[in-house]
Amino acid sequence: MLGGTVMDIRTRYHRMRGDATLWVPGLDHAGLATQVEVRRRLHRAGIRFEALSRDEALGEIERWKDEHEARIRAQTQAVGFSIDRSRYRYTMDPASVRATREAFVRLYEAGLIYRGERMVNWDPTLRTALSDLEVVHREETTSLVYVRYPWADGTPGGLEVATVRPETIFGDVAIAVHPDDPRYRDAVGRSVMIPLTDRTGPVLADSAVDPTFGAGALKITPRHDPIDREIFLRHPELADPPDIFDASARLDGDRVPAPLRGLDRDTARARTIEALEREGFLLRQEPYRHSVARSERSDAAIEPRLSTQWFVRMAPLATPVIDAVRRGEIRIHPERWSLTFFRWMESIQDWCISRQVLWGHPVPVVTCRSCGRATVTVEPPVACAHCGSPELAADPDVLDAWFTSWLWPFAALGWPERTSDLAHYAPTDVLVTGRDIMFFWVARMMMAGYYFEGQRPFADVYFTGMLRDELGRKMSKHLGNSPDPLDVIREHGADPLRFGLVFPNPTDEDGPFGATALEGGRHFLTKLWNLVRFAQPYLPPGTPAPAAPPRLGPEAALEDRWLLTRYRRTAEEADAAIAGFEPTRAATVLYGFVWHDLADRYVEIAKESLAGRRGEPARRASAATLLFVLERTLRRLHPFVPHVTEELWHALPHDGELLAVARWPDPAEAPIDPAAELEMAPVLEAVHLLRNLRAEGRVPLEAVPRAWIRPSGAEIARVLAAQRGTVERLAKVAPLELLAPDAPAPTGAGSRVAPVGECFLARAAPTAADAEALQRERETLATLLAKTEGRLADPVFRGRAPPEVVAEAQGKAVDLRDRIRRIDEHLRLGASGGLAP
Ligand SMILES: [Zn+2]
Numbered sequence: 001m002l003g004g005t006v007m008d009i010r011t012r013y014h015r016m017r018g019d020a021t022l023w024v025p026g027l028d029h030a031g032l033a034t035q036v037e038v039r040r041r042l043h044r045a046g047i048r049f050e051a052l053s054r055d056e057a058l059g060e061i062e063r064w065k066d067e068h069e070a071r072i073r074a075q076t077q078a079v080g081f082s083i084d085r086s087r088y089r090y091t092m093d094p095a096s097v098r099a100t101r102e103a104f105v106r107l108y109e110a111g112l113i114y115r116g117e118r119m120v121n122w123d124p125t126l127r128t129a130l131s132d133l134e135v136v137h138r139e140e141t142t143s144l145v146y147v148r149y150p151w152a153d154g155t156p157g158g159l160e161v162a163t164v165r166p167e168t169i170f171g172d173v174a175i176a177v178h179p180d181d182p183r184y185r186d187a188v189g190r191s192v193m194i195p196l197t198d199r200t201g202p203v204l205a206d207s208a209v210d211p212t213f214g215a216g217a218l219k220i221t222p223r224h225d226p227i228d229r230e231i232f233l234r235h236p237e238l239a240d241p242p243d244i245f246d247a248s249a250r251l252d253g254d255r256v257p258a259p260l261r262g263l264d265r266d267t268a269r270a271r272t273i274e275a276l277e278r279e280g281f282l283l284r285q286e287p288y289r290h291s292v293a294r295s296e297r298s299d300a301a302i303e304p305r306l307s308t309q310w311f312v313r314m315a316p317l318a319t320p321v322i323d324a325v326r327r328g329e330i331r332i333h334p335e336r337w338s339l340t341f342f343r344w345m346e347s348i349q350d351w352c353i354s355r356q357v358l359w360g361h362p363v364p365v366v367t368c369r370s371c372g373r374a375t376v377t378v379e380p381p382v383a384c385a386h387c388g389s390p391e392l393a394a395d396p397d398v399l400d401a402w403f404t405s406w407l408w409p410f411a412a413l414g415w416p417e418r419t420s421d422l423a424h425y426a427p428t429d430v431l432v433t434g435r436d437i438m439f440f441w442v443a444r445m446m447m448a449g450y451y452f453e454g455q456r457p458f459a460d461v462y463f464t465g466m467l468r469d470e471l472g473r474k475m476s477k478h479l480g481n482s483p484d485p486l487d488v489i490r491e492h493g494a495d496p497l498r499f500g501l502v503f504p505n506p507t508d509e510d511g512p513f514g515a516t517a518l519e520g521g522r523h524f525l526t527k528l529w530n531l532v533r534f535a536q537p538y539l540p541p542g543t544p545a546p547a548a549p550p551r552l553g554p555e556a557a558l559e560d561r562w563l564l565t566r567y568r569r570t571a572e573e574a575d576a577a578i579a580g581f582e583p584t585r586a587a588t589v590l591y592g593f594v595w596h597d598l599a600d601r602y603v604e605i606a607k608e609s610l611a612g613r614r615g616e617p618a619r620r621a622s623a624a625t626l627l628f629v630l631e632r633t634l635r636r637l638h639p640f641v642p643h644v645t646e647e648l649w650h651a652l653p654h655d656g657e658l659l660a661v662a663r664w665p666d667p668a669e670a671p672i673d674p675a676a677e678l679e680m681a682p683v684l685e686a687v688h689l690l691r692n693l694r695a696e697g698r699v700p701l702e703a704v705p706r707a708w709i710r711p712s713g714a715e716i717a718r719v720l721a722a723q724r725g726t727v728e729r730l731a732k733v734a735p736l737e738l739l740a741p742d743a744p745a746p747t748g749a750g751s752r753v754a755p756v757g758e759c760f761l762a763r764a765a766p767t768a769a770d771a772e773a774l775q776r777e778r779e780t781l782a783t784l785l786a787k788t789e790g791r792l793a794d795p796v797f798r799g800r801a802p803p804e805v806v807a808e809a810q811g812k813a814v815d816l817r818d819r820i821r822r823i824d825e826h827l828r829l830g831a832s833g834g835l836a837p
Contacts, residue, residue: 001079001485002464005498006507006583007432008081012639013578015082016664022425024412025076025083027069028091031360031401032134036126036297038064054358061359075485079494080642082660087421089412091404092361099411100404101364101378103452108365108376112313113353119226120352122305124249125298128356129309131400132349133440135302137291144214144288145273148281149175152191152200159184159192159203160283162214164290166276167268169194170255171221171244172201176231179205181216195281196257196272202238206231223306249303265301310354310363310397317447318348324456330446333462333581334508337435344439351444353400360398367393406444409457428458435463462581464507470514488518495641496521502640503587524591525644528637531599532648535630538610538623545655546631549670550624557618558683558723559605560625561676566597567629571667574636583640590637598629601684605726627653632665682716683723685756690731693750693761705762707733708746712757720756733761771827778823785816 007023015021038061039049049057069090076083090096107113120129145166150158159175172194177184184203191200201220208231209218222232223243232238246252251260251268260271276282293302322345324330325338332338354363365376368384369391375381383390404411409428413421427449433442442461449457467475475482488497499521505511552561570593577586606626609618631652638645638659649659656662690707699705707728711717720727720738728736739758745751749760791797792809 001075001497002467002501002507002513003432003434004076004079004081005501006462006464007430008498008642009502009578009583009586009639010430010432011082012642012660013664015660016635016638016662018663020424022087022421023081023083024087024089025081025085026089026091026408026412027072028405029065029359029401031398032126032128032130032297032355032357033401034061034064035357035359039126057358071486078486078489079497082642087412091401091408095414095417096404096411097361098378099407099415100361100399102416103403103407103448104364104399105376105378106452107312112316113310114313115308115310117306117308118311118352119229119304120307120309121293121295122247122249122303122307123295123298123300124245124247124303125300126295126357127247129305129307129352129354130295130297130302131352134296135293136296137293139289140292141287141289142292143273143285145276145285146214146283147195147219147276148283149192149195149217149219150281152193159187159217160215161217161219163219164288165221165224165269167251167260167265167272168221168224168244169196169219169272170251170257170260171224171241172197172199172219173222173232173238173241174201174220174235175203176206176209176218176220177203177216178209178211179207181209181211183216187217196275196279197255204231204235206234224304226304229304229306243306245303245305249300265303309352310365310399312351312353314348314351314447317451318345318443320450321345321443321446324446324450330456330458331460333460337438337463341438341443345443351400353403354395354397355400356397358398360401361404363395363397363399365395367395369393402440402444405441406448407452409445409449410453415453426453426457427455430460430462431458432462432464434466436466438463460581462508465505465509465511467501467513468510470512470516472512475513492518492522493525493643495525495644499524499587499641502583503591504584506584508584524595525641527595527599528634528641528644529648531594531603531630532651534603535626536651538619539627539653543623543627543653545653546624546628547655549628550621552621552625552671552673554675556621557606557609557614558676558679559602559726560609560621561673562680563597563602563606563625563629564670565673565676566593567632568667568670568672570597571632571636571665571670575667578639587640590633590640594633594637598633601730602626602629604730608725608729628670632670635659635662635665638662679719679723682711682719682756683726685754686720686727686759687730689752689754689756689759690727690733690761693752693759694731697750697761697763699761704732704734706735706737707731707762708737708739708749708758708760709756710739710741710743710745710758712755716756774823774827778820778827781816781820781823785813785820788813788816 011021011023035049038057041064042049042052042060049060052060104113121132121135122128123130142164144162144164147161147163147166147169148158149161161175163169175192177187179188184205187203188205189203191202193200203217208227209216218228218231220228220231220238222229222238223241224245232240242253242255244251244253244255245265249265251263253261257275260268263271273282273285294300295302321330322342325332325341325345332341364378364380365374366381366384367374368387368389370389371384371387373384373386375385375392377385381392384392407415409431410422410426413419413426415422415426431442431445445457449455469475469479469481471481473479473481485497492500496518500517501507501513503517503524504520505513505517549564550560552564554561570589574586574589577583577589603626606622608614609622610626612619631649631654634645634649634652638649642660646659649662654662686709693699693707694705709720711720717738724736724738728734739745745758746760746762749762751761752759788809792806792813798806
């Protein structure tokens, strides 16, 4: 909703400016994520996903997808996104199948896709490989276990080896130490017994060993740890052992003692520690805090696993993108995210694109059963490309869903066909998305754009922040604190939701969103609604649509000249903010203008002339000014709150069928009148000061106290004299008297000194509520005083208490009497009607 609202603001803004706008809606099949959700739903219904046949499982996934597709469509419709539904695309539709295969084949033929045995992040719950981006790292406390590996030749002692994963001991092939570690100079080249097994392993030297970890000796389990794998590969004398875990990360295989086979990692760890202790190999255990890798999808601890996967070589794809962003061909907003972007791009790893799940595009590779070679073609092959045999075996894996999504900026326009949409709209202009998928999606789209089309996929990327709830927690489906937009829209309306998302929290930061934001949006729209209702009676039927601002001469009312100028400045700032990818600043500027300048100031001031009390020419000028500014402001607010503005626009004299396709108004059509701004400044300042004095003196709302201003100069005196009625009405004071420079200051008045001059406001009489509060305060103090006096009158207290305690009680009594006396004064004054000068 947040990203969509920002996109819709841009789309509507550009459409009104006359630009060719296209917002293509699409849905991605979210391979693994979808399968996880379906698995969870079936689990709740008591069905094991793994027990379903392939077709049944795919049927469940299709059903889930159809439901969500319908819901997403209903949400985007209800919130009013102006997307082109006729161009709706789905990452599993036939055109996407074609595009995905095309991309795979091109990369494969260029040698950028390869199949390799790699240590992958294995999720033992979902039983699939995950990309690095799907893994989260969390600090967790576990046990560091110190184990003695005895010398193989039977000499006493052995090596002390520390490990957090003692259950992997059955996969050990060696012990490695740092070559410069003096403790192990004589150990390198010897052999140790691997505890709980009948195998031995050599002690070898490798500079990848961290001598500060544990005792500085590292057990080498080449199939279950990436660092161990690297060390193993540098020592070809070591034989590659079999896996000791199955796909669910349960101990498995001949190397594992029979009683431990089939145990999950946690149980296996406990049992291994027991066995080590029983057999005398356990030296000690200590608590250890370290970073544990977990699956973002299932939360299972990642098991590094050696497996055969498909990879994309990323470095050649990343280089042109890094260059393009550096020279500003693609711009990142807000710019601070460029640093994160470059850091990742410059150390990019190859992309593991195969997944061991059902849901997704099959890896488009078939292997010949006769000659054993691979055929990789866009059209699914019927025979081996090398020997012609029809005996072909499909690859069992599917592709990472991002392997389709990364093609989206051009695939959604028809690529690889040279469609007219592609010719007309590619490269696109703007991508708006959450920064959480900066690497999953945004960076990869850039790489695909330069690789497949030789050009940028878009010119600007805008990253929104991640919404949090009002308690500051990340919104997530699991926490249940992410409301269904349809419910929010039913309860609050679409426009309050849209406005609440953009204002007041910056859309590019992780701000809280909830009832407060929605209420704020609703209040603003009510204010706007009331403004139009206020204006309607002054715009009788037949009033022409405002083609241009009214021409106001210097003799025109100050408020009309000032409002046109304020409108011009607001319009310029809002337009610059939208163009500069600052939607929140645009909304803030428009909000401030509508709320403060238009509703609170102008309408209050112009009521006189609108009502005709200053004559017919003044009435006509103010009505024309109000209509022009309101109509243009509705246009400018339209991208933010399209429903309410469309409705209100039709309630005012207007020209055209729909506000949605009305022309975006040029700020420059309104004049700038610096004299009006200069003159209005002291008036607004005086009102502001007098309002503050009212609040401070707790002047009741209905009271109209006297006020004085001693202007700081002759020019200000002239302006204030001319606008005296305005200040009186806005600050609700009467009469307002302008004091001569040498006149004495009024007594008994609250005062303020400011650039405009000295302001004074007569203090109003305390209200009944004030008197009651004072009376209550007096009673509390009197009780305290009675207690203190009682203690002081007690001879036991006076005789026994230390002198400083007695002195303190005496001081307290004096203080209390003084405070009661002052309250009595206020109460007397209140009763006599206050301090009037
Ligand atoms: Zn063949």
